[in-house]
Amino acid sequence: MLVAVSLSTTSDEETSESLQELAALAGTAGAAIADRIVQHRNNYDPATLMGSGKVDDVRRSVERSGATLVIFDNDLSVTQQDRLTTMLDARILDRTALILEIFALHAHTAEGRTQVELAQLSYLLPRIRGRGVELSRISGGIGPMRGPGETKLEVDRRRIRRRMRKLERDMVQMEAVRTTQRKQRTRAGLPSVCLVGYTNSGKSSLLNRLTGSNVLVEDQLFSTLDSTTRRLEMPTGGTVVLSDTVGFIRKLPHELVAAFRSTLEVVRDADLLVHVVDSTRSETISERMQAVTDVLADLDAADIPSLTVFNKWEAIDPAGRIELLAKNPDAIHTSALTGEGAEALAGAISAGVQSVGIVRLRIPAARGDVIASLHRAGTVIGTDLDGEELLLVARLPRDRIREYAPFMERDGN
Ligand SMILES: Nc1nc2c(ncn2[C@@H]2O[C@H](COP(=O)(O)OP(=O)(O)OP(=O)(O)O)[C@@H](O)[C@H]2O)c(=O)[nH]1
Numbered sequence: 072m073l074v075a076v077s078l079s080t081t082s083d084e085e086t087s088e089s090l091q092e093l094a095a096l097a098g099t100a101g102a103a104i105a106d107r108i109v110q111h112r113n114n115y116d117p118a119t120l121m122g123s124g125k126v127d128d129v130r131r132s133v134e135r136s137g138a139t140l141v142i143f144d145n146d147l148s149v150t151q152q153d154r155l156t157t158m159l160d161a162r163i164l165d166r167t168a169l170i171l172e173i174f175a176l177h178a179h180t181a182e183g184r185t186q187v188e189l190a191q192l193s194y195l196l197p198r199i200r201g202r203g204v205e206l207s208r209i210s211g212g213i214g215p216m217r218g219p220g221e222t223k224l225e226v227d228r229r230r231i232r233r234r235m236r237k238l239e240r241d242m243v244q245m246e247a248v249r250t251t252q253r254k255q256r257t258r259a260g261l262p263s264v265c266l267v268g269y270t271n272s273g274k275s276s277l278l279n280r281l282t283g284s285n286v287l288v289e290d291q292l293f294s295t296l297d298s299t300t301r302r303l304e305m306p307t308g309g310t311v312v313l314s315d316t317v318g319f320i321r322k323l324p325h326e327l328v329a330a331f332r333s334t335l336e337v338v339r340d341a342d343l344l345v346h347v348v349d350s351t352r353s354e355t356i357s358e359r360m361q362a363v364t365d366v367l368a369d370l371d372a373a374d375i376p377s378l379t380v381f382n383k384w385e386a387i388d389p390a391g392r393i394e395l396l397a398k399n400p401d402a403i404h405t406s407a408l409t410g411e412g413a414e415a416l417a418g419a420i421s422a423g424v425q426s427v428g429i430v431r432l433r434i435p436a437a438r439g440d441v442i443a444s445l446h447r448a449g450t451v452i453g454t455d456l457d458g459e460e461l462l463l464v465a466r467l468p469r470d471r472i473r474e475y476a477p478f479m480e481r482d483g484n
Pocket residue numbers: 268269270271272273274275276277287288289290291292293294295296316317318319382383384385386405406407408409
């Protein structure tokens with residue numbers, strides 16, 4: 072059973088879209104939906120989130136349908152979760168816990184599993200209190216879940232912290248390997264392009280279409296948890312590396328963004344982002360695009376040049392097309408299904424990477440004017456102080472690079 076409690080300031084459309092998305096998330100995790108309940112309120116009840124009359128409604132519905140699980144679209148405090156568990160006599164999950172579940176189900180690589188477990192434990196840590204909490208209450212939520220839950224029933228904070236430290240150490244090792252791989256790639260001097268976008272928008276499908284790969288594509292949320300990188304030959308000659316990564320969603324749990332930082336590094340290090348949008352979701356496109364922009368900002372990737380791509384173009388009618396193009400005249404449209412627009416996209420990627428470059432500069436610390444102008448012209452990715460000189464790595468529009476030639480360390484790519 073799904074429950075959304077929304078403030079009266081939220082539009083009905085937004086609430087129903089969010090609830091629909093919650094249903095899709097629950098479906099991805101293997102749950103069947105018995106009922107959906109929405110309550111609009113002026114404020115949230117600190118004890119139970121929704122009003123007590125509504126709690127009765129939900130309880131009756133639970134009894135009627137025999138539901139064993141109630142999923143809230145809202146994030147719940149520990150107190151709310153406890154109260155609601157008692158009052159509704161059912162397992163309670165919130166949106167964050169549900170998303171964490173799906174990530175746990177879909178994590179197949181060692182790194183993915185480590186990151187998910189870290190995220191789950193950091194979600195859990197503030198939620199356990201003296202009596203200890205069964206991890207299985209979260210992990211055993213729906214159907215046969217995997218994840219940290221099964222292995223431990225009674226866990227105390229100390230054990231969780233110890234485990235988290237161990238996972239963090241593992242991550243450091245895995246990151247070292249990843250950094251080496253990335254350095255090798257950078258040495259090859261290839262520009263790096265990353266597909267980003269809302270989950271299920273068709274990022275992996277486009278990667279496959281453009282590079283002839285065979286990455287997992289599925290009609291479900293969060294199919295991709297790892298970053299895959301492939302070479303893409305440009306129609307104009309030259310090669311870029313194209314990466315596909317985790318999809319974003321509104322209210323993406325902070326725990327996940329933090330835990331997936333290393334996987335998402337491919338986003339931050341990109342020279343160009345390709346923002347893939349599912350054009351069939353016309354009612355909520357701008358909200359979804361905003362959610363993606365928010366996550367990018369969270370990743371310090373907001374300044375990276377980006378292209379907008381309306382995918383699933385073959386599936387929308389002419390009126391919808393006109394509306395989208397009117398609002399986003401610079402966007403490219405593609406269908407990963409039919410291949411339409413793939414060439415245009417490759418062309419735009421090629422033009423996009425040519426218009427920016429990464430430079431390594433060595434600037435005397437006294438030249439504050441140069442440093443300031445650099446900050447205005449582009450994005451400074453990294454700085455280091457070497458005696459009286461500042462070493463800077465910056466991303467610059469191609470036509471501005473020449474101005475900094477006297478300070479060039481070695482040519483960038
Ligand atoms: N009609 C249509 N469906 C598409 C198109 N591109 C992708 N799809 C479908 O959309 C669904 C999601 O595609 P994916 O490529 O897995 O999407 P994704 O963005 O990688 O999703 P996550 O990895 O889960 O974030 C699949 O069912 C695809 O077959 C398209 O151009 N048209």
